[in-house]
Amino acid sequence: MTATTTMDWTDPVTCxxxxxxLPSPGAGFIDxxxxNGDCERGFEHWRANLAGDLAGEWSG
Ligand SMILES: [Zn+2]
Structure with missing residues (x-):
């Protein structure tokens, strides 16, 4: 599976x-x-992927 690890998040007021x-970028997204549990899980997963990528680079 070659899912995009970097989201194409071009619109900050759209989930x-x-x-x-979203009512507002940033804080509105957190709210x-x-x-929305599904979106929260998606966000956590996305953030974990970023952290994983960084960890991989730093461990070198
Ligand atoms: Zn959402």
Whole structure:
């Protein structure tokens, strides 16, 4: 599976996971994933992937 590890998050007021419009970028997104378990899991997974990539580079 070659899923994109870097999300194409071009619109900061749109949730990249469900496409919903956010009340505001940043804080609005945090509120949004707080109320949407699926999006929160997607975000955690995405963040974990980033952390994993960084860890891989740093361990070299
Ligand atoms: Zn969402």
């Amino acid at each position: 990249p996971f469900c496409g919903d419009e 949004h994933i707080d109320e």
